[in-house]
Amino acid sequence: MPSIWTFAAPVLLLIGSNVFMTFAWYGHLKVEHRPLWIIVLVSWGIAFFEYWLAVPANRIGRLAYEPAELKAMQEVITLVVFAIFSVTYLGEKLTVNHAIGFVLIAAGAFFVFKGPL
Template sequence: MSLILSPRVLPILMLIASNVFMTFAWYGHLKFKSSPIWIAVMGSWLIAFFEYWLAVPANRIGNQVYSAAELKTMQEVITLTVFAVFSVLYLKETLTWNHAIGFAMIAGGAAFIFKG
């Protein structure tokens, strides 16, 4: 249990959870295109509120052991991973080889951040 609560692991788990909220806030409304835009914006804002309660503490806790650049890089890779799953399962969109190659290139670039 102490490993999960460590500043090395807990921020990653919190960033994953925050990204689930944020992905729903930014893209969940696409299944409801007939709803007025103000409802989409307000609904998204309410969902994003909870995302901030995870992301801000995750970055503060994580900064004990990770640099800001490392935290941002983790955030981007997590974002792409969560979005890919969301896109397929929730939006029922197909990911192509082009998507996979592009995501892999971004993940490869992220690896350089942690090499230094």
């Protein structure tokens, strides 16, 4: 039976990787005065560290989770990280529509983890 670390490590690593990827994809939106080619290179540099967390997360996670579960987990984590980032870094407001959409995606993840009906 896998250890608790085998179940927890992928979650922690995916959270970390999503923080990096969110900054790589959206952090530049507050840096409008730089040329796009510089933004792309910086984003690639940030994404490099994201991969150093995401790949081990999936490799370790495969010992405890099915690939579809890992992907569903990734999507929910992505939404949570993005929501926090959007409010705290970009200064955006989350609306009821956002919340409903996020809940529906989380419901989809629930069914992936639930297994066959």
